[in-house]
Amino acid sequence: MPVPDRHLDLGCGDAPRNPYGRSQLCGIDIRMPDGDLAHEHRVANLVVAPIPYPDDSFGSVSAYDFIEHVPRIFPDSRGGTTFPFINLMNEIWRVLAHDGRLYALTPAFPHTDAFVDPTHVNIITDESHAYFCGASPDGRMYGFHGHFEVVRVVRTERGAAYSALPGSPQNHGPRKLAARALRRWMRWLRGRAHTPRAPYLLWEFRAVKSPR
DSSP, X not given: OOOOSEEEEETOTTSOOOTTOOSEEEEEESSOOSSOOSSEEEEOOTTTSOXXXXXXXXXXXXXXXXXXXXXXXXXXXXXXXEOHHHHHHHHHHHHEEEEEEEEEEEEBTTSGGGTSSTTOOOOBOTTGGGGTBSSSOGGGGGTOOOOEEEEEEEEEOHXXXXXXXXXXXXXSOHHHHHHHHHHHHHHHHHHTTXXXXXXXXXXXXXXXXXXX
């Protein structure tokens, strides 16, 4: 069965990305943007709530500068703890169809971009993907029940990753993209002497599901 020609961008703001150039674009954010929208938008706080779409809804999901904001551990309503990042990865796998793709771009350890923003609470390393990929991922011990295979895990510059696939650049507001890129570039220049590795980690995973 072919994957759905639908893409979901997490934490999309008012300008969702569409890195695979799907014909239908959907976005999720914690609030509804102002004005008319050219995409389907749903409101959800993915730290505490599931992705508000049925199973197998999408051919691809993207998370640009998003997963570093999702806590690894969080108190639950019963006085215990939950694992929002694990839950999110389960939810991404759930809404992807078999052979669907996850495309995630994240500032990563040891670069300063991973730490400078005070809302970055989930620091990703070169080995973090092992908790979600392969036949027996390490995340099983914390409740991860999905199955991803690695397409690629690479260090990259942010601008290169944003333009690496055909659907991505045109979905940004040009002024917002330019301002953010300039800020990131200036921070990268300041930290370059101390952290020469490329600041961003690009995950591209393939969702593997059993035939239904």
